[in-house]
Amino acid sequence: MLVNRKEMPGLTSVSIMNMILIGFSLTLTISCEASNILVSPLIGKGSHFYLSAAIGEQLLTRGHNLTYLVSNAFEDHVRQSRFGEMFHYEVFKHTIPVEDIHQLFYNLSRSISSRGPSNEYMVSRILFQTQQNDCNAIIEDEILMTRLRSANFSSLLFDSTWVCGAIIAEVLNLPYFAVVPYPSPCFHTASEGSGFNPAIVPSIMTGFSSVMSFKERLFNSLSFLIYHNLGIQVTLKPYRTLCVKHGLPDPYDLMKQTKLWLVNNDFVGEYPCALPPNVIPVGGLTAKDPEQLPSDIESFIQGSGGDGIIICSFGSILILDESNMALMKIFVDAFARLPQRIIWLLKTSPPFPIPSSIKIVPWLSQNDLLGHPQTKAIFFHGGHNSYYEAIYHGVPAVVMPILADQHDVSSRVVNFGLGLKLDKDIITSDLIYEALHEVTSNSAYFQTAKMMSANFRNRPMKPAERAAFWIDHAIKHGTDNLELTGDSLNIFQYYLLDVIVFIFIVIFLSFYFAIKCIKMTFSKLYCFVHIPTKKKTE
Ligand SMILES: *[C@@H]1O[C@H](CO)[C@@H](O)[C@H](O)[C@H]1NC(C)=O
Ligand SMILES: *[C@@H]1O[C@H](CO)[C@@H](O)[C@H](O)[C@H]1NC(C)=O
Ligand SMILES: *[C@@H]1O[C@H](CO)[C@@H](O)[C@H](O)[C@H]1NC(C)=O
Numbered sequence: 001m002l003v004n005r006k007e008m009p010g011l012t013s014v015s016i017m018n019m020i021l022i023g024f025s026l027t028l029t030i031s032c033e034a035s036n037i038l039v040s041p042l043i044g045k046g047s048h049f050y051l052s053a054a055i056g057e058q059l060l061t062r063g064h065n066l067t068y069l070v071s072n073a074f075e076d077h078v079r080q081s082r083f084g085e086m087f088h089y090e091v092f093k094h095t096i097p098v099e100d101i102h103q104l105f106y107n108l109s110r111s112i113s114s115r116g117p118s119n120e121y122m123v124s125r126i127l128f129q130t131q132q133n134d135c136n137a138i139i140e141d142e143i144l145m146t147r148l149r150s151a152n153f154s155s156l157l158f159d160s161t162w163v164c165g166a167i168i169a170e171v172l173n174l175p176y177f178a179v180v181p182y183p184s185p186c187f188h189t190a191s192e193g194s195g196f197n198p199a200i201v202p203s204i205m206t207g208f209s210s211v212m213s214f215k216e217r218l219f220n221s222l223s224f225l226i227y228h229n230l231g232i233q234v235t236l237k238p239y240r241t242l243c244v245k246h247g248l249p250d251p252y253d254l255m256k257q258t259k260l261w262l263v264n265n266d267f268v269g270e271y272p273c274a275l276p277p278n279v280i281p282v283g284g285l286t287a288k289d290p291e292q293l294p295s296d297i298e299s300f301i302q303g304s305g306g307d308g309i310i311i312c313s314f315g316s317i318l319i320l321d322e323s324n325m326a327l328m329k330i331f332v333d334a335f336a337r338l339p340q341r342i343i344w345l346l347k348t349s350p351p352f353p354i355p356s357s358i359k360i361v362p363w364l365s366q367n368d369l370l371g372h373p374q375t376k377a378i379f380f381h382g383g384h385n386s387y388y389e390a391i392y393h394g395v396p397a398v399v400m401p402i403l404a405d406q407h408d409v410s411s412r413v414v415n416f417g418l419g420l421k422l423d424k425d426i427i428t429s430d431l432i433y434e435a436l437h438e439v440t441s442n443s444a445y446f447q448t449a450k451m452m453s454a455n456f457r458n459r460p461m462k463p464a465e466r467a468a469f470w471i472d473h474a475i476k477h478g479t480d481n482l483e484l485t486g487d488s489l490n491i492f493q494y495y496l497l498d499v500i501v502f503i504f505i506v507i508f509l510s511f512y513f514a515i516k517c518i519k520m521t522f523s524k525l526y527c528f529v530h531i532p533t534k535k536k537t538e
Pocket of ligand 2: 151
């Protein structure tokens with residue numbers, strides 16, 4: 001239960017108030033030792049699930065009981081993962097058959113990774129539509145909602161990509177916390193009062209650094225304004241229809257009522273900007289100390305001699321089919337020329353012969369691979385989690401961004417000196433070879449990576465521990481004291497335009513009267529000087 005200061009009774013007697021407060025906080029600490037928390041991590045797939053699972057794991061150690069709301073298309077995937085036994089699960093049904101959902105994601109991966117002009121717009125449209133349908137189905141599933149209502153949840157944790165999380169929380173009347181999975185924390189929480197200044201903080205998907213030319217600052221400001229006025233409206237529009245239909249507040253207001261924002265960023269790998277106290281940087285949620293690798297992988301790595309290995313990992317984005325076969329050949333040609341061995345995380349092996357220095361592995365913990373002392377570099381698509389894992393383990397990187405925030409990650413990799421970036425539309429095996437050769441042979445990248453790693457590890461708590469601590473803290477003490485109070489001001493008050501106008505008027509009046517006085521003094525002086533001369537002449 002969250003304590004809302006505004007709703008506390010205004011008692012006059014201090015001692016009665018104290019007694020009530022002490023009693024209240026006692027019951028709070030006792031009941032909060034085991035509160036039920038509902039987690040809505042989108043559908044239960046990929047990086048969005050792993051972020052909230054990392055936080056859930058730490059909340060368990062604090063005695064909470066975690067229930068994850070996942071989709072029927074990825075329920076089995078989640079239950080079979082190492083988190084399967086850890087959490088309770090509630091399952092919602094997609095409005096289309098599970099096979100079609102899997103096919104949809106396959107189609108998406110295929111259209112994203114196909115070369116040439118990107119299909120980002122089309123891809124986002126399909127995703128938004130599916131998400132909105134899913135959200136509607138959840139809200140209208142009476143049996144599911146009744147079960148959720150009776151589970152006595154204290155709060156809800158959701159992925160900020162999934163606006164539906166806030167809507168579900170509103171329907172269940174729960175306070176809610178968001179995980180923001182993207183780069184650029186001040187951009188994503190600007191509506192909470194984060195200090196997003198387009199002069200020094202790059203907007204999303206621009207690829208700019210924090211030092212910008214006039215042209216870049218102009219583009220950056222426009223990009224921020226357009227996204228925050230138009231982009232948000234487009235994103236929220238489908239949810240708005242849904243909210244009107246169910247008599248709920250506007251989704252924009254619902255998002256603003258989020259109590260805590262756990263942003264997946266750390267300023268070791270992020271451009272600095274000012275965050276309000278209820279925005280907590282917890283970057284690197286999935287980065288942790290490595291576990292022992294399977295023995296065949298370990299011996300493959302040891303077989304590399306002193307040259308070590310390079311990891312190639314494009315998540316679920318790069319899939320092997322006819323349209324990508326040429327790209328796979330380009331990769332293999334580049335890898336074959338390098339002295340390092342390559343571990344390539346890829347679901348299916350290509351049908352053409354592969355040199356023995358390349359090992360294709362359908363699945364392996366990338367974090368454990370990055371933590372191996374023989375790992376020299378990672379070649380990846382700019383996934384945000386992989387970026388922080390590379391920093392944590394101090395491994396230089398070559399990025400080939402495919403879509404959306406991956407372009408921002410690649411700008412950070414280049415600007416912080418962690419590695420190099422490649423353009424997927426003009427990729428050749430020479431370019432891949434040269435970039436990987438450069439980051440593995442030029443020791444500047446290695447030294448920067450080690451410095452960033454040492455900096456990143458020098459924190460009192462691990463990111464997931466910090467996230468769990470703050471959720472626990474918010475459940476116990478509320479977040480009123482952490483929220484900025486800009487909301488009650490209008491735009492003139494917020495930007496201090498009234499104060500500036502007042503100061504200008506005061507300055508103007510001061511000048512006005514000063515000049516008046518000077519004029520008067522001069523005219524007096526004039527009389528004073530002229531009177532005796534007059535007298536003389538008389
Ligand atoms: C619901 O949870 C609160 C604490 O979160 C606890 O005090 C209360 O007893 C629970 N109620 C039921 C019916 O389990
Ligand atoms: C934890 O949550 C699950 C599902 O919501 C519920 O069935 C279970 O009883 C809860 N456990 C405790 C100890 O409250
Ligand atoms: C996936 O793509 C295939 C062929 O391009 C198409 O026939 C099918 O309808 C698509 N499926 C979904 C769910 O989008």
